[in-house]
Amino acid sequence: MSQILPSPLLSVRDLCVGFDTDAGFLVAVDGVSFDIPRGGTIGIVGESGCGKSVTAFSIMGLLPRPAGRIVSGSIVFDGEELASASEARMRGIRGRRIGMIYQEPMSALNPVRSIGSQMMEALLLHEPLSKKAAFDRCAELLDRVGIPSARARLAAYPHQLSGGMRQRVMIAMALSCGPDLLIADEPTTALDVTIQAQILELLHKLREDAGMALALITHDLGVIAQNCAEVLVMYAGRVVERAPVNEVFESPAHLYTKGLLESIPRLDTGRKSVLPTIPGMVPGLKDLPEGARFAPRSPHPKAAAYIASEAYRSVRPPLVELSPGHWVEDCEVVRV
Amino acid sequence: MRDYFIRRFLLIPPTLLGITILVFFIARAMPGGPLEQALMQAQMAQQMGGEMRMGQRTGQGSNITPRQREQLAALYGYDKPWYLAYAQWLGDVVRGDLGKSFRYQKPVWEMIGNCMPVSIYYGLVTLVLTYGVCIPLGIVKAIKHRTWMDSTSSVLVFAGYAVPGYVLGALLLLYFSFDLGWLPRRGFIGEEYEGIGLWQAIGDPAISAPGLLWSLVKHSILPLCCYMVGSFAVLTMLMKNSLMDNLAADYMRTAVGKGMDFRKAVVRHALRNSLIPIATGFGNNISLFLTGSFLIEKIFNINGFGLLGFNSVVDYDYPVVMGVLLLSSVLLLLGNILSDMLVALVDPRIRFT
Numbered sequence: 001m002s003q004i005l006p007s008p009l010l011s012v013r014d015l016c017v018g019f020d021t022d023a024g025f026l027v028a029v030d031g032v033s034f035d036i037p038r039g040g041t042i043g044i045v046g047e048s049g050c051g052k053s054v055t056a057f058s059i060m061g062l063l064p065r066p067a068g069r070i071v072s073g074s075i076v077f078d079g080e081e082l083a084s085a086s087e088a089r090m091r092g093i094r095g096r097r098i099g100m101i102y103q104e105p106m107s108a109l110n111p112v113r114s115i116g117s118q119m120m121e122a123l124l125l126h127e128p129l130s131k132k133a134a135f136d137r138c139a140e141l142l143d144r145v146g147i148p149s150a151r152a153r154l155a156a157y158p159h160q161l162s163g164g165m166r167q168r169v170m171i172a173m174a175l176s177c178g179p180d181l182l183i184a185d186e187p188t189t190a191l192d193v194t195i196q197a198q199i200l201e202l203l204h205k206l207r208e209d210a211g212m213a214l215a216l217i218t219h220d221l222g223v224i225a226q227n228c229a230e231v232l233v234m235y236a237g238r239v240v241e242r243a244p245v246n247e248v249f250e251s252p253a254h255l256y257t258k259g260l261l262e263s264i265p266r267l268d269t270g271r272k273s274v275l276p277t278i279p280g281m282v283p284g285l286k287d288l289p290e291g292a293r294f295a296p297r298s299p300h301p302k303a304a305a306y307i308a309s310e311a312y313r314s315v316r317p318p319l320v321e322l323s324p325g326h327w328v329e330d331c332e333v334v335r336v
Numbered sequence: 337m338r339d340y341f342i343r344r345f346l347l348i349p350p351t352l353l354g355i356t357i358l359v360f361f362i363a364r365a366m367p368g369g370p371l372e373q374a375l376m377q378a379q380m381a382q383q384m385g386g387e388m389r390m391g392q393r394t395g396q397g398s399n400i401t402p403r404q405r406e407q408l409a410a411l412y413g414y415d416k417p418w419y420l421a422y423a424q425w426l427g428d429v430v431r432g433d434l435g436k437s438f439r440y441q442k443p444v445w446e447m448i449g450n451c452m453p454v455s456i457y458y459g460l461v462t463l464v465l466t467y468g469v470c471i472p473l474g475i476v477k478a479i480k481h482r483t484w485m486d487s488t489s490s491v492l493v494f495a496g497y498a499v500p501g502y503v504l505g506a507l508l509l510l511y512f513s514f515d516l517g518w519l520p521r522r523g524f525i526g527e528e529y530e531g532i533g534l535w536q537a538i539g540d541p542a543i544s545a546p547g548l549l550w551s552l553v554k555h556s557i558l559p560l561c562c563y564m565v566g567s568f569a570v571l572t573m574l575m576k577n578s579l580m581d582n583l584a585a586d587y588m589r590t591a592v593g594k595g596m597d598f599r600k601a602v603v604r605h606a607l608r609n610s611l612i613p614i615a616t617g618f619g620n621n622i623s624l625f626l627t628g629s630f631l632i633e634k635i636f637n638i639n640g641f642g643l644l645g646f647n648s649v650v651d652y653d654y655p656v657v658m659g660v661l662l663l664s665s666v667l668l669l670l671g672n673i674l675s676d677m678l679v680a681l682v683d684p685r686i687r688f689t
Contacts, residue, residue, distance in 0.1 A: 108587055112684055
């Protein structure tokens with residue numbers, strides 16, 4: 001496949017990331033692989049704690065130190081290995097070539113400095129601009145993300161803006177140096193539903209205008225449907241299914257993906273129908289088995305026997321390709 | 337915002353009025369006041385005199401005459417009700433007169449003025465040293481959290497915190513001044529320099545400036561240690577914890593995510609945020625440091641403001657008590673306003689209306 005297609009913008013291979021905690025070393029991301037083509041879009045979906053944000057922070061080299069570290073695997077961005085890159089090299093990539101927006105626009109901005117000074121800082125770090133030119137660029141950027149009277153807003157402090165406005169500022173800041181890849185870590189989770197749609201639309205539009213790649217991290221499959229070409233479903237630190245977006249919605253192959261889809265409220269079901277939920281809980285990161293980690297929550301008749309087997313403890317199921325580009329964890333008890 | 341601070345300043349006089357009325361009343365209501373002290377002394381003097389002039393008793397006993405008593409009462413202002421006496425005191429204060437000390441018959445202003453250079457010197461030096469050491473130390477401890485440097489300094493800081501300043505003072509005196517004899521035992525400055533005014537000292541060629549300075553430094557080392565030891569732990573740990581909170585803040589991750597060097601992000605982002613709690617407490621130091629600690633002043637026999645206040649209370653020297661109270665209240669109130677100003681300065685979210 002790699003011989004036919006041009007090399008991807010980002011290629012993550014067998015990424016393992018863990019944290020030193022009081023309970024010992026915990027593996028949060030366990031052998032995750034995916035590619036993002038130039039200008040492409042990928043959605044990473046999963047419940048809280050499945051490792052999707054940790055994956056994003058690993059790409060940015062923003063793991064909390066010294067507790068978090070990449071154990072193994074590689075992250076190749078535009079031909080350059082990031083997993084072992086020096087801090088100085090990463091500084092040249094962060095903000096300039098990879099932009100990131102975060103879940104909490106409330107706390108992601110420094111409360112004691114004006115929007116303008118924080119935005120200009122991002123620009124001035126990477127581009128040889130005068131302060132005046134940087135200021136003009138920031139006003140332009142704020143205008144682009146749909147903030148009215150942008151020039152005047154640059155003097156505002158974060159607390160003077162609403163959550164949606166702050167997230168727009170974050171987006172403007174992330175885009176200021178024209179990155180090749182934008183990582184959006186649950187960009188709409190902390191926002192009102194009406195604002196969520198606006199922000200997603202804005203991201204969609206900006207992405208198409210700038211032709212950059214987008215990695216959208218979310219727990220909401222609905223968000224991904226409109227914005228991503230490919231979906232990565234993560235569970236307990238692993239990728240359990242990877243497929244083009246329409247295939248995920250039409251024929252999910254993993255029980256977990258199916259469960260996620262079914263738990264989205266729909267307009268076409270009866271009013272009195274109960275919204276299905278996935279039974280059981282997300283397992284903790286401590287003492288995870290090597291086998292299919294979703295098995296304890298699977299309704300499959302053989303699930304109990306599988307959990308009791310040696311295979312559950314020690315054999316990792318590989319991903320198999322069902323149709324071109326559609327991969328799923330190869331274990332019958334968690335398959336649809 | 338400006339209006340808010342103008343209002344705060346306008347609130348100072350009524351607050352002072354409240355404080356002084358209360359203290360004035362309590363002082364008057366307390367038994368064993370200056371009048372009774374004076375009467376007792378007079379009585380004792382007469383008794384002793386009477387014993388010396390054996391057999392010449394007038395038969396009136398040892399009591400002083402009602403006339404003398406009235407004169408004494410008038411001298412101490414006890415001849416009128418307390419509120420009239422207060423009104424008189426207040427009238428004098430408004431005209432800039434704090435009255436005369438009962439005990440020393442010296443103007444209160446002069447007594448306060450005499451100990452001011454000492455108190456201001458100790459206050460300022462302590463302030464500069466404490467902030468100058470604690471803030472950088474707190475920053476380093478936060479960045480080097482859980483390294484040997486952090487742990488070692490924590491042990492020292494907390495050991496210092498556990499020892500009260502006056503206990504440390506006594507120990508230091510015992511060791512460095514009495515056993516080793518390295519440092520002077522008492523006073524603000526060497527005896528040879530005593531009674532020389534600052535301007536006089538600068539102008540007079542006969543006085544060697546380095547000698548004067550050295551004498552001052554030698555005399556201040558131990559008291560300064562005692563002054564610093566208490567606030568040291570609080571300020572250092574406040575700075576450390578405050579900065580640690582901010583180092584873990586989301587906006588720090590944003591800053592590093594922009595491509596900023598971590599150290600630069602600490603200086604540009606975390607530091608100002610972590611100064612907010614420090615600024616809140618800063619104004620209080622103005623009154624705390626100027627009024628000093630009478631225990632430390634007593635141990636080292638430094639005639640500062642704290643000792644003056646303490647002695648005046650013990651001596652029932654009410655004009656001095658009221659003068660010291662008035663001055664420290666003004667400083668405290670100004671300090672509070674200063675704190676508010678500083679907080680508003682570092683934190684744009686704070687807007688007083």
